[in-house]
Amino acid sequence: MVEQFYRKLMRISGRMTEHTASDDNECSPRLPMQSTIDLHTHTNESDGTLSPTELVDEASRIGLRALAITDHDTLAGYDAAVPHARSSGLELVCGVELSIKHHGHSLHLLAYFLQIPANDDFRQWLLALQTGRRKRNEALVQKLCSQGMPMTLDEVAAHGHKLIARPHFAAVMIEKGYVASRQEAFDKYLDESGSCYIQREEPEFEDAIDQIQNSGGTAVLPHPSRIRLNGKPLERMVAEMRDSGLKGIEVYHSDHSPVQTQFYKDLAGEFGLAATGGSDFHGETKPGVALGTGIGGNLKLSYSILEELRRISNAKLENN
Numbered sequence: 001m002v003e004q005f006y007r008k009l010m011r012i013s014g015r016m017t018e019h020t021a022s023d024d025n026e027c028s029p030r031l032p033m034q035s036t037i038d039l040h041t042h043t044n045e046s047d048g049t050l051s052p053t054e055l056v057d058e059a060s061r062i063g064l065r066a067l068a069i070t071d072h073d074t075l076a077g078y079d080a081a082v083p084h085a086r087s088s089g090l091e092l093v094c095g096v097e098l099s100i101k102h103h104g105h106s107l108h109l110l111a112y113f114l115q116i117p118a119n120d121d122f123r124q125w126l127l128a129l130q131t132g133r134r135k136r137n138e139a140l141v142q143k144l145c146s147q148g149m150p151m152t153l154d155e156v157a158a159h160g161h162k163l164i165a166r167p168h169f170a171a172v173m174i175e176k177g178y179v180a181s182r183q184e185a186f187d188k189y190l191d192e193s194g195s196c197y198i199q200r201e202e203p204e205f206e207d208a209i210d211q212i213q214n215s216g217g218t219a220v221l222p223h224p225s226r227i228r229l230n231g232k233p234l235e236r237m238v239a240e241m242r243d244s245g246l247k248g249i250e251v252y253h254s255d256h257s258p259v260q261t262q263f264y265k266d267l268a269g270e271f272g273l274a275a276t277g278g279s280d281f282h283g284e285t286k287p288g289v290a291l292g293t294g295i296g297g298n299l300k301l302s303y304s305i306l307e308e309l310r311r312i313s314n315a316k317l318e319n320n
């Protein structure tokens, strides 16, 4: 594994190529834009800034063939986008990004519903998760006030839409002059290591996987680069997750360097997981990240990535 990784590392030498499900990125033909996809995006129903219909319009404008809306803990953005995507001829994938606990650490987990959209059981479970988020938000306002940064939940809510997330707290902190930037707000106060961090009630990884699988969904580990593990410990974690039902890793992500991408691709191959990809587009919340093409054009995701995710998802279902 390590040898193979370093051999590839020498070959890729920093260049960015088109990503397809099966090739080795050595001689892939140039992809027409209409065969590209984006499987990780946010609307203003969570912490993005485009409305669901604006996001569909942008996807159509740049010629994406398929788009997954993966808002945090809500399907409202996906639901709202369905009719517009249908009339635009865009293939819309039902998705959601969950905050979960794995061995005591907070992680994100993507759930995709590739056959039919998420069912009522799953939606009820999501509603319960939103209660945990509300409680966290109330506690976070109190904590920030107690540390000399007075604000109200209404002021924070004015920056969000229906769901209030930490970027909305950061926006109020900037507005009131408590911090100079979003980065400072997170580094000093809001991140796990920040002084005002409030632990949210989050489902355990196994519980989330069960909920996803029982509802016909497919679980994918997003942005593995944000997990503070590398090498063998990361491999062990991915192996354990795979044994619990994980079906893919987000190999292609705006934040990943070519070297990281190759490492995660090898990891996916080693464990028989789908290598998925998405920009994690948030609109103005993350202005450097473009829909479909990532940061500075570092993404170009082939439709075959979605086909491979479907294939691996179906194969696992048949084996169960």
Ligand SMILES: [Zn+2]
Pocket (backbone or CB within 6 Å): 097, 108, 222, 223
């Ligand atoms: Zn995430």
Ligand SMILES: [Zn+2]
Pocket (backbone or CB within 6 Å): 040, 041, 042, 097, 280
């Ligand atoms: Zn995301």
